[in-house]
Amino acid sequence: MRTVAVVLAGGTGLRLGLGAPKQLAAVGGRPILARAIEAFESAPDIDEVIVVMAAGHVPEAEVIAEPYAKVRRVIEGGSTRTESTLRALAALEHEPGDARVLFHDAARPFVDARIIAECVATLEREEAVAVAVPSSDTVVVVEGDRVAEMPRRDSLRRFQTPQGFRLAVIRAAYERALADPGFAERPPTDDCGVVHRYLPETPIRVVPGSEQNIKITHPVDLLIAEQIIARQAEQLTAGETGRVSAAESGRGSAG
Numbered sequence: 494m495r496t497v498a499v500v501l502a503g504g505t506g507l508r509l510g511l512g513a514p515k516q517l518a519a520v521g522g523r524p525i526l527a528r529a530i531e532a533f534e535s536a537p538d539i540d541e542v543i544v545v546m547a548a549g550h551v552p553e554a555e556v557i558a559e560p561y562a563k564v565r566r567v568i569e570g571g572s573t574r575t576e577s578t579l580r581a582l583a584a585l586e587h588e589p590g591d592a593r594v595l596f597h598d599a600a601r602p603f604v605d606a607r608i609i610a611e612c613v614a615t616l617e618r619e620e621a622v623a624v625a626v627p628s629s630d631t632v633v634v635v636e637g638d639r640v641a642e643m644p645r646r647d648s649l650r651r652f653q654t655p656q657g658f659r660l661a662v663i664r665a666a667y668e669r670a671l672a673d674p675g676f677a678e679r680p681p682t683d684d685c686g687v688v689h690r691y692l693p694e695t696p697i698r699v700v701p702g703s704e705q706n707i708k709i710t711h712p713v714d715l716l717i718a719e720q721i722i723a724r725q726a727e728q729l730t731a732g733e734t735g736r737v738s739a740a741e742s743g744r745g746s747a748g
């Protein structure tokens with residue numbers, strides 16, 4: 494069964510305010526989009542990667558995607574996230590219904606191998622999977638400027654991506670969504686939201702995300718991203734030094 498990763502890069506990054514799509518900006522010297530693609534390129538369970546790029550920026554995305562063998566298509570996105578997903582689904586029209594598809598925000602460049610592997614493994618036995626972390630803030634529902642509800646924090650999670658589905662499920666959910674005149678007016682904020690609203694009987698399994706799997710959204714997130722990259726580099730160096738010392742001590746004891 495094939496698994497396709499869709500890297501959603503169709504946004505323009507208004508909240509970051511760089512004047513260009515944020516996924517083209519570099520963190521740690523490399524474009525955010527390249528980092529997101531790289532995570533799926535190096536995941537053994539992923540067969541193909543489709544990049545959905547913001548209108549007018551497809552050639553730049555093609556240049557970024559060029560080194561990655563699994564990226565065989567860079568397509569133009571729509572004006573909303575759900576429209577970008579729909580374009581990816583159209584590009585996947587020849588895939589069988591039991592194929593697996595993972596939708597990932599290009600704006601989350603630090604998704605790791607464990608998360609991707611758990612999503613793919615979950616889709617072997619389930620029809621939909623989401624990635625989430627607990628909330629460390631108390632989250633409230635407000636009406637106007639008044640608190641209306643205070644849900645129990647221990648039941649709350651913050652969604653990340655990827656969000657994965659059997660193709661037949663996400664196709665059916667969008668088919669129902671498109672038949673609903675209210676969908677365009679109030680679209681869900683993600684693909685799990687489309688499945689939850691239009692196929693409520695479909696269970697969505699949740700696997701643990703990571704605090705590093707941030708969505709670069711506001712300017713402060715660029716600073717956090719640089720810190721994550723610096724820490725990853727330190728950990729790599731420490732790991733390599735550790736391996737060298739272990740090898741050296743091994744040689745010492747053997748000889």
Ligand SMILES: Nc1ccn([C@@H]2O[C@H](COP(=O)(O)OP(=O)(O)OP(=O)(O)O)[C@@H](O)[C@H]2O)c(=O)n1
Nearest residue numbers: 501502503504505506507508572573577599600
């Ligand atoms: N029409 C759109 C809008 C968003 N996305 C993608 O969905 C992910 C999450 O969206 P968000 O963080 O909101 O990105 P932007 O839409 O670029 O940001 P903003 O809302 O600040 O403009 C991003 O990787 C973005 O590129 C997309 O593929 N197509």
Ligand SMILES: C[C@](O)(CO)[C@H](O)COP(=O)(O)O
Nearest residue numbers: 574598652653654682683708
């Ligand atoms: C899909 C998502 O990243 C889950 O948290 C989020 O809903 C995307 O929202 P955005 O407003 O498009 O960034």
